[in-house]
Amino acid sequence: MLDREQIQAILPHRPPFLFVDRIIELEYGRRAVGVMDDPGQHTAVLRGHFPGYPVFPGALLVEALAEVGAIAALGLPAHRGKLAVLTGLDHWRFRRPALPGRAVRLEVELIAARHNYGRARARALTDGRLLAEGELSFALIAKPAEWASGEAAAPTP
Secondary structure, three states, rough: OEEEHHHHHHHHOOOOOOOOOEEEEEEEEOOOEEOOOOOHHHHHHHOOOOOOOOOOOHHHHHHHHHHHHHHHHOHHHHHHHEEEEEEEEEEEEEEEOOOOOOOOOEEEEEEEEEEOOEEEEEEEEEEEEEEEEEEEEEEEEEEHHHOOOOOOOOOOO
């Protein structure tokens, strides 16, 4: 349904921090299903996690799911041009590792929305087997003015 270029028209994420490769099901404001074609393509991450037994990190699996959820939320006309930022993670369980060479299905259903805040139920699967599941909380915020001008400064320590 959406390829990498169309995803990047909605999300501000760019490689190496864009983990969803395509969206295969989409109902804006309700749900989306994305695919990470192969966690093995993220070689820089896997080189250190773990040497000799590469496992795609659970935290980045949650990030991939959040990207899919953001597409579902940001596709609504009222939210176009905003940023979706994580505000909470609840009830997460990691059942199996995401391994190189196996596509990961990323399913997200928006379960609550109020003003610019929402919650989503998310799960990741490979070959129909559950890898991880939990809930995401998020806020939809306006892009900072300096971002629009291309002059966003690095945070000061």
